[in-house]
Amino acid sequence: MVQIEWEPPAxxxxxxxxxxxxxxxxxxxxxxxxxxxFTVLLGLNGAGKTxxxxxxxxxxxTREGSIRIFGNDIRHASGEALRRxxxxxxxxxxxxxxxxxxxxxxxxxxxxxxxxxxxxxIRTLLGQIDMADRLHDKARSxxxxxxxxxxxxxxxxxxxxxxxxxxxxxxxxxxxRADILATIRALVExxxxxxxxxxxxIDEVDDKDEVVILDKGRVLAAGPVAAIVRQTGSADIxxxxxxxxxxxxxxxxxxxxxxxxxxxxx
Ligand SMILES: Nc1ncnc2c1ncn2[C@@H]1O[C@H](COP(=O)(O)OP(=O)(O)OP(=O)(O)O)[C@@H](O)[C@H]1O
Numbered sequence: 001m002v003q004i005e006w007e008p009p010a011x012x013x014x015x016x017x018x019x020x021x022x023x024x025x026x027x028x029x030x031x032x033x034x035x036x037x038f039t040v041l042l043g044l045n046g047a048g049k050t051x052x053x054x055x056x057x058x059x060x061x062t063r064e065g066s067i068r069i070f071g072n073d074i075r076h077a078s079g080e081a082l083r084r085x086x087x088x089x090x091x092x093x094x095x096x097x098x099x100x101x102x103x104x105x106x107x108x109x110x111x112x113x114x115x116x117x118x119x120x121x122i123r124t125l126l127g128q129i130d131m132a133d134r135l136h137d138k139a140r141s142x143x144x145x146x147x148x149x150x151x152x153x154x155x156x157x158x159x160x161x162x163x164x165x166x167x168x169x170x171x172x173x174x175x176x177r178a179d180i181l182a183t184i185r186a187l188v189e190x191x192x193x194x195x196x197x198x199x200x201x202i203d204e205v206d207d208k209d210e211v212v213i214l215d216k217g218r219v220l221a222a223g224p225v226a227a228i229v230r231q232t233g234s235a236d237i238x239x240x241x242x243x244x245x246x247x248x249x250x251x252x253x254x255x256x257x258x259x260x261x262x263x264x265x266x
Contacts, residue, residue, distance in 0.1 A: 008071035010035040010162045010194040011056065016065035017217075018051050024217055025051040029065070031212045031222040033196060035161065038188050040205050041198040042241060043214035049198040050090065052214070053166050057087050069162060086155035086163040086193075090170055092147060096140040100131070100150055103139055104157060111158040118157070125153040128190065129183055145176030149183060156187065162194045163187075169204070177204075205237050213244055220244045 009032040018026040026048045033039040043049050054060045056067055058074050058081070067074040072081035094103050101122060108118035126132045129149045139147060148168060155163055165184065169177035181197075181204060188195050197204070205211060205225060212222045221228045221244055225237050234240035241247070 007035060008068065009033060010037075010070060011196060012066075012068040012071075013052070013056070014066045014068075016052070016055060016062060016067060018048075018055060018060065018062075018064070026055075027217040029214070029217070029219055031219055033162075033194060033210065033212075035070075035194050036188070036192050037210050038185060038195045038197065038206075038208075039210040039212060041196055041212050041214060042200070042202065042205060043198070044200055044245065046216070047200075047214040048217040049200075049214060050166055051217075053087065053089070053164055053198065056164060057085065058082060083158065084161045086158070086160035088148070088151050088155050088163070088165045088168055090166040090168075092151075094139040094147055094150060094154075097138065099136050099138055100126070100142070101135040103150065104154055107154045108157050113158065121157055121159075122153070125156055126150075128187065129153060143176070145172050145179060148172065148176075148180055152180075152183065152187070156191070156193075159191075160193065162196070164196045164198070166198045167200070168197070169199070169201070177201075202238050202241055207237075211237065213241060215245045 011033045013032070014030050016026055016029045017024065029048070029052065041049055041052070055062050056069070056074065058078050062075055069081040070084050072084065074081045098106070104122045105115070105118055108121070113121070122135070123132060126135060129152070131146065131149060134142065134146065139150065142150065169180050172180065184195060184197065187193070207225050210224055211228060213220045213228070221231070229237055229240050232240040232243055234243060
């Protein structure tokens with residue numbers, strides 16, 4: 001008999017709710033993402049993306065529902081779950097007074113990676129993003145896009161199988177945004193890792209991606225772009241998103257935000 005090995009989803013979010021006092025930020029959120037895939041978590045400002053990331057990364061306790069990373073429950077097997085996870089938060093987190101190499105080596109040490117191995121990984125990853133020559137430069141001397149790329153390298157140092165990025169292109173110009181997105185897509189290909197890319201920018205979705213559409217704390221649709229477009233009877237994901245979330249059609253063009261102010265709270 002042929003035994004088929006079952007691989008658990010990279011991320012399995014099941015019935016997750018979260019409130020801030022009376023405010024319900026997530027309401028029965030369920031979806032899975034497959035290993036090695038690029039999945040976009042698409043939602044307007046205030047949809048609940050950052051709250052979801054805070055639960056997945058165990059910054060907040062999951063009180064309702066469950067979150068599993070490669071089968072490891074974030075509550076009961078948080079060590080193994082977090083070992084498989086890399087995360088780039090929306091806010092900048094490099095120490096500006098340290099060099100690129102020091103920032104990265106410090107993070108590697110926190111993960112218990114020996115100095116020699118850490119330096120080898122740092123050099124390889126910086127090479128993959130064309131920043132090998134910036135190893136000794138102070139983080140302060142980097143552009144916003146370069147800082148983001150270093151943060152991405154930092155999130156990859158412990159060789160996670162799933163990378164979460166929360167609005168990774170916020171505050172960057174169109175060129176840097178495209179570069180970051182291309183960098184991540186190339187790293188997914190090269191390293192075979194899965195990515196959950198949170199954004200409110202519809203233009204960051206590619207036809208080949210999987211998408212989870214989050215609106216006011218609820219999942220409106222989840223699956224391959226083509227399936228969502230077909231199921232909603234839309235011409236493209238732009239129209240599907242607009243019709244699902246009850247918005248006026250979104251005009252196309254360089255990275256049109258679907259809502260005006262990034263970081264605005266409702
Ligand atoms: N610390 C908090 N206290 C109270 N309410 C909060 C807090 N953090 C978020 N919220 C509320 O929870 C909801 C979801 O916010 P969240 O930041 O998770 O959304 P988001 O999709 O990440 O939005 P953005 O793109 O603006 O960061 C919003 O209505 C927000 O106002």
